[in-house]
Amino acid sequence: MRKMKFAPTLVAAAVSTVLLAGCNAQASKQEAATMAPVGKAMLAKSEQAAFAPLAPLGPPPQAADNLTTPDKAELGKLLFFDPRVGGDASTGCSTCHEPEQGWAWAEDFSRGYPGTVHWRNSQTIINSAYYPRLFWAGSASSLEKQAKSAATGGVAGNGESDIMEARLALIPEYRKRFKDVFGDEWPLIENVWRAIAAYETTLVQRDTPLDKYLQGDKAALSAEQVRGKALFEGKAGCIQCHNGAMASDMDYHNIGVPANKRWEEDGLAQITFRYEQYAKGQTEEGYRTAKSDWGFYYRSKNKWDKGKFRTPSLRYTAHTAPYMHNGILYTLEDVVEFYNRGGFDEEGRTTQFAENKSKLIKPLGLTDQEKADLVAFLESFSGDPITTEKPALPEYAPLFTRAELEAAQEAK
Amino acid sequence: MGVRVTNGRALLAAVMGLGVAVSAQAGEYPDIGPLPALKVDAAKAELGKRLFFDKRLSGDAGIACSTCHAPENGFGSKEALSPGYPGNGNFRNAPSVINTAYKKVWLHDGRIGTDLNDVTREMITEDYIMNMDMRIMQERLKQDPVYVEMFKAAGKNEPSNGGARSMIPEYLKSLTSRNAPFDSGKLSASAKSGMALFKDKAGCIQCHNGPLLSDQKPHNTGVPENLDVFLDPMNHQAFVAFTMFQGIPNYMALKRDPGYLNITLDPKDMGKFITPSLRELKYTAPYMHNGTLNTLAEVVEFYNQGGGKDRNKSPLLKPLQLSKAEKKDLVAFLEALSGDQLTSDQYVWKGEYPAEYPAIDNWTQVRN
Numbered sequence: 001m002r003k004m005k006f007a008p009t010l011v012a013a014a015v016s017t018v019l020l021a022g023c024n025a026q027a028s029k030q031e032a033a034t035m036a037p038v039g040k041a042m043l044a045k046s047e048q049a050a051f052a053p054l055a056p057l058g059p060p061p062q063a064a065d066n067l068t069t070p071d072k073a074e075l076g077k078l079l080f081f082d083p084r085v086g087g088d089a090s091t092g093c094s095t096c097h098e099p100e101q102g103w104a105w106a107e108d109f110s111r112g113y114p115g116t117v118h119w120r121n122s123q124t125i126i127n128s129a130y131y132p133r134l135f136w137a138g139s140a141s142s143l144e145k146q147a148k149s150a151a152t153g154g155v156a157g158n159g160e161s162d163i164m165e166a167r168l169a170l171i172p173e174y175r176k177r178f179k180d181v182f183g184d185e186w187p188l189i190e191n192v193w194r195a196i197a198a199y200e201t202t203l204v205q206r207d208t209p210l211d212k213y214l215q216g217d218k219a220a221l222s223a224e225q226v227r228g229k230a231l232f233e234g235k236a237g238c239i240q241c242h243n244g245a246m247a248s249d250m251d252y253h254n255i256g257v258p259a260n261k262r263w264e265e266d267g268l269a270q271i272t273f274r275y276e277q278y279a280k281g282q283t284e285e286g287y288r289t290a291k292s293d294w295g296f297y298y299r300s301k302n303k304w305d306k307g308k309f310r311t312p313s314l315r316y317t318a319h320t321a322p323y324m325h326n327g328i329l330y331t332l333e334d335v336v337e338f339y340n341r342g343g344f345d346e347e348g349r350t351t352q353f354a355e356n357k358s359k360l361i362k363p364l365g366l367t368d369q370e371k372a373d374l375v376a377f378l379e380s381f382s383g384d385p386i387t388t389e390k391p392a393l394p395e396y397a398p399l400f401t402r403a404e405l406e407a408a409q410e411a412k
Numbered sequence: 413m414g415v416r417v418t419n420g421r422a423l424l425a426a427v428m429g430l431g432v433a434v435s436a437q438a439g440e441y442p443d444i445g446p447l448p449a450l451k452v453d454a455a456k457a458e459l460g461k462r463l464f465f466d467k468r469l470s471g472d473a474g475i476a477c478s479t480c481h482a483p484e485n486g487f488g489s490k491e492a493l494s495p496g497y498p499g500n501g502n503f504r505n506a507p508s509v510i511n512t513a514y515k516k517v518w519l520h521d522g523r524i525g526t527d528l529n530d531v532t533r534e535m536i537t538e539d540y541i542m543n544m545d546m547r548i549m550q551e552r553l554k555q556d557p558v559y560v561e562m563f564k565a566a567g568k569n570e571p572s573n574g575g576a577r578s579m580i581p582e583y584l585k586s587l588t589s590r591n592a593p594f595d596s597g598k599l600s601a602s603a604k605s606g607m608a609l610f611k612d613k614a615g616c617i618q619c620h621n622g623p624l625l626s627d628q629k630p631h632n633t634g635v636p637e638n639l640d641v642f643l644d645p646m647n648h649q650a651f652v653a654f655t656m657f658q659g660i661p662n663y664m665a666l667k668r669d670p671g672y673l674n675i676t677l678d679p680k681d682m683g684k685f686i687t688p689s690l691r692e693l694k695y696t697a698p699y700m701h702n703g704t705l706n707t708l709a710e711v712v713e714f715y716n717q718g719g720g721k722d723r724n725k726s727p728l729l730k731p732l733q734l735s736k737a738e739k740k741d742l743v744a745f746l747e748a749l750s751g752d753q754l755t756s757d758q759y760v761w762k763g764e765y766p767a768e769y770p771a772i773d774n775w776t777q778v779r780n
Contacts, residue, residue, distance in 0.1 A: 088472045089499030115473035149734050155546035158471050163500060163539040166652035169664060170645040186664060189620065264776060270437030271551040274780050278547045288779045396645035400667060405639050408667035411635075412683070412722045 008332045031161050054233070055327060056214045057206040060129035063142060068198040074192055076199025079192055084167045086128045087158035090114060093150065093196060099388055100317035103203065108260055108327030109269065112340040116155040119293065121327035122187045130203040130246050131159055136309045136325040137296045138252065143197035145188075151193075153281065155272050165189040173394030205316055209380040209381070221380055228377025231370055236339065238374075240360050241311045247381060252296040252308035253358045256343025256350040259292035292352045293326060307353035316354040318382035332375045341365045357380035442622035444611075446512055446595040450585045459562040460583025464578055465761040468552050469536055471543035474498045477535065477580070480506040483755045487587060488693030491645055492638060492703025497543045501647035503638075503654065503669065505703035506550040508696045510754060511689055513585040517628045519533060521674045522686040525657075528581035536577075540650035546573040552574050555769040592751035599748050606745025609738055614715065616742075619687045625749065630672035630684035634720025635731055637668050638702035669702065675743050682726050694750035708743045 025083045038199045062068060080086055083092040096118070097103045103125040105111050110122035120136050128134065134146035148204040151157035152165070168174045168187035178187035179196065212220035221229065232238045262269045280298040296308040309325045328345065329338055337346070342363035344350045351357055366374065370389050458470045463469060480494045480502075481487045489495065489506035495504035506521050518524045536544045553559045553571035563571045566579060582627045593599050599607065610616045621629050637744035641647045655663035658674050672684035685701045700707040705714060714720070717738060734742065754760075772778065 054687060056503075084499075087499065088474065088497060088537070090472070113472060115468070115471065130601050154471075158543065158545065159541070160539035162657045163543075163649065163653040165658060166649040167500075168647055169652060236739075265771050267555050267771045270772055270775060271555045271769060274551045274554065275545075275548045277780070278551070279545075284756065290780065291776050343448075396649075397645050399641050399648060400644060402639065405637070405642055405667055409637055412668065 004410075026215075027075050032206075036261075043117050043237065045121050045209055047141075051239060051241075051249060054214060054229075054243065054247060055245040056211040056238065057127070057130070057204070057208075057245045059206075060201045060204050061152075062125075062201065063197065065142070066194045066356070068143060068199055068201045071177070072181045072195050072198040073202050074199075075181055076195035076197065077388075078174075078177075078393065079196050080199050081390050084393075085157065085159060085164055085192060086164075087160070089115060089167070091157055093125075093147065093157075094390070096150075096156065097125045098384070099312050099390075102316065103386070104320045106321065108262060108322055109272075112155045112272070113158040116158075117266070117268045117272055119269065120210075120325050122323065124310065124316050124320045125200055125203050126248065126319075127204050127313055129204060129311070131248075132250055133310065136312075137299055137410050138310045139299055143200050144193040147193040147196040148190075150330070154275065162190045164192070167360070167396075168192070170396050170399055171394050172397050203386065205383050205386060208315065208383040213380070222376065224376040225380050226377075227370075227375035228375070229380075231366070236364050236374055237360060238339070241358075242314050247310040247314040250310065251351050252305065252310055253360070254295070254307040254309075254351055254353060254356040255339075255361050256354075256357050257307075257309075257324045257326065257328065257338075258327050258345055258349035258351060263291070292362070295325070296351075304356055307351045307356050314378060314381045316386075318379050319385050332378050333371070334373050336366070336371050336378075340366045415488070434662065439619050441627075441688060444594075444617065444625055445623050447511065447588060448586045450513060450588060452585045453566070453582055455566045455721075456579050456582035457563070457586045458583075459559075460579035460581070461586075461759070462558070462763070463553075463580050464563065464583055466538045466754045466765055467546060468509065468556075469542060469549055470497065470577075471497060471545065471548075475542065477542075478760075481509045483760045484695070484753070486510060486692040486750075487754065488696040490697070492698050493640060496540055496647075496650055499652075500540050500650045501644060502540065503641040503647050503651040504701050507688060508692050509584055510623060510692045513581070513588070513690075514624050515626075515628060517686055520685045520688075521671050522628075522630055523674055526586055529577045532577045532580045540653050546576075549573055549658050550617070552769070555772070556766065557770065558766075588616070588753055589749075590751040590754065592691065593748040594745075595751070600744060600746040601740045601750040605738075606741035606748075608744070609734070609742050610745055612733050614734065614742060615728065619726075620690050625690040626687040628635045628686060630675075630681065630686055631726045631728070632671070632682075632684045632722050632724040633715075634683075634722040634725040635702065635714075636704055636720050637683075638704050641702065642667060647691055667684065671701070680724060683722055690746060690749050692750045694747050695753060708746050709739065712739045712742050712746075 017341050028352045045261075050075045057386050082092045083095065087091050088093070091113055096112070098105060108121060110120065112116035112118040113399040123136070128146075129143060132141070134143065135141040135149070151159050152161070165187060168178070169324070178184060178191060181257050184191070205287070209220045232242075241251070241253055243249055263273050274287065277290050282290065282298075286294075292307070294306045296305040297303065304394035317323065317332065322331055323335050329335050338344070340363065341363070343357060345362040361412070459598040467476045467479075469476060475495070475497065480489045482489060486508045488508040492505060494504060494506035507520065516525065518528070518758065524531050524534060533546070536549065537543045537546060538558050550573040551618050552575060553563075559571045563569075563575055566575075568575045589595060593603065612621075617631070619631055621627055641651055651666075651669075652663060655666060655670065660670055660674060661665070661677070668683060670682055672681040672686070673679065675681070683739060685706065693699070693708060697706060697708075699708070699711050705711050712734070715729070716732045716734045718731040721726055
């Protein structure tokens with residue numbers, strides 16, 4: 001952890017520490033102290049103890065200008081599942097963030113708007129409230145902005161603000177709810193994103209086996225998982241980036257994930273690939289030559305950021321396969337193998353930007369038993385699947401009666 | 413003419429109390445007559461034709477330009493209100509695009525006065541029409557080998573959205589009236605009488621003049637609202653999105669189409685619409701900006717009664733007191749303004765489109 005970019009995580013960790021019973025907090029601290037020497041043994045000196053320890057997840061941070069209330073979250077839930085918040089009224093948030101598929105999409109690339117395919121893996125909504133920045137390259141600075149970008153993006157929701165706002169105005173139930181929650185006469189599109197963000201702050205999981213373990217319930221992890229934890233924090237070095245309560249440093253790294261081969265074989269994916277170069281402001285030469293996702297570069301325009309992506313949380317990953325920004329790894333075993341090889345896939349492929357590949361990524365020399373232990377530990381970041389009943393969506397109704405319209409005609 | 417009375421005739425008529433018996437002074441208006449021939453670049457027009465019928469030019473690949481501008485309906489829509497993009501309806505009738513290349517102002521409210529390149533962009537990108545991010549459209553075109561070839565044949569290095577926007581207008585130049593009896597001078601006796609009425613007693617020529625039979629100016633003729641615009645939330649949402657985007661005040665309360673007010677925001681322009689061309693009417697029913705009149709006989713009757721009810725109604729509209737025979741003659745003349753149906757291969761892309769986009773071979777080695 002080179003940059004202090006993880007403030008919200010630290011806040012969350014600190015909050016949780018305060019909230020915990022004294023003995024648990026103590027246990028947590030002791031744990032960190034115990035693990036540190038293990039880390040030291042494996043990590044370069046400059047990297048020692050520079051990261052936050054794993055910690056139980058506290059309550060999600062609240063945006064000061066968008067506090068979650070039950071009514072707002074309930075409205076947000078309706079909107080999250082409503083495909084009218086999208087271009088052709090067939091895709092809503094839940095289309096690519098399907099609760100049954102880990103509140104994500106269980107293919108390498110997210111499914112995308114009809115007639116398109118996305119170019120990155122759909123990330124889970126669960127615990128998204130803890131990220132200071134959203135999307136794989138961190139292009140959105142809040143849940144509200146993420147929701148808007150997703151709903152309006154050409155290969156995502158492809159909705160435009162005016163038609164989406166117009167639709168909501170013609171749904172009486174929404175008119176009432178928006179007025180109750182936000183006080184405006186008509187639903188405003190910016191409030192759609194606020195309500196969805198509020199709903200997302202309720203989609204958190206804080207009672208995983210790991211949370212329980214870190215709170216002092218030593219029986220919450222199996223012996224195998226405890227061994228995996230030691231590897232995670234030691235020999236395997238995962239904690240160098242996957243640290244803190246979210247198991248993410250919220251920073252950007254190139255870990256060597258190779259390009260998704262689908263781009264070589266799938267015409268629809270090739271279309272989206274070029275569109276993204278175009279849409280993300282590539283140079284002409286960059287547009288012509290790019291053959292993999294340049295990641296954080298699109299934001300920084302710094303060549304050293306090519307192929308970097310934000311460290312994802314490891315929470316809920318038991319339910320969110322496939323993995324990585326482009327979904328090329330289908331199981332946690334594959335993920336562990338990938339790191340064990342030093343950031344190479346089974347064909348020996350790695351990032352096209354080898355010069356940017358993190359020095360933290362190197363062959364780990366894990367035994368089969370160690371790999372199994374690590375996978376077992378990774379599973380402890382997930383509790384049971386979070387499910388919800390999909391809401392019945394409110395219906396359109398004409399705004400005016402025929403009599404009102406006829407009277408207006410008469411007055412012409 | 414509303415704003416611009418180009419001659420003193422209306423005033424004179426009013427003074428003399430002879431609203432009906434206006435004496436014909438056809439010479440005061442650009443005369444009606446054949447349209448000049450247009451030079452069309454064959455390769456570009458052919459490419460534009462394929463684009464016009466290609467559903468992949470809309471956001472979800474569900475509709476093409478031709479969905480609302482169908483050849484069998486004179487490149488208009490048989491629905492009173494244009495179908496619109498999937499997920500919403502529309503609030504106006506899709507006008508014929510035959511002869512659109514001759515226009516100087518486009519769309520019922522006249523909101524585009526530049527060129528068909530801009531009209532093409534508006535139709536493809538507008539959210540309630542085709543909802544296409546043209547950057548995606550460009551990449552779709554680049555993914556189709558047929559387009560790659562056709563753009564080369566049309567003198568372009570590669571498909572681009574700018575290229576597409578220039579090819580469709582070139583194709584539209586090929587959609588012009590063909591062999592209309594009016595143009596070829598083969599009018600029936602009834603149509604001839606109708607033409608005389610058109611220029612004289614019925615006064616149609618006051619607005620429907622020049623080779624397009626349109627002055628391309630805004631007028632309020634009192635066309636009643638199509639209440640389906642407001643009673644069907646699918647249509648109303650398109651109307652709300654449009655009026656919101658255009659910045660029309662108090663759009664949620666509107667119970668009528670503001671028309672040309674969209675351009676000026678001047679209340680006296682409420683309900684004015686650009687005079688449509690009268691060519692190809694035989695195929696383009698229903699009529700008016702909102703499709704509320706089903707037949708040409710209804711249209712003639714509408715004007716015979718002096719148009720509809722509106723405080724902004726053009727002073728040019730007065731009850732005409734046409735006889736039954738005169739009305740029939742007028743309809744005969746209107747029909748004579750329509751030529752051959754443009755439904756042959758020359759005007760319609762009848763080839764198949766690929767069901768999938770083929771992958772570009774050797775993708776990692778070739779330039780994008």
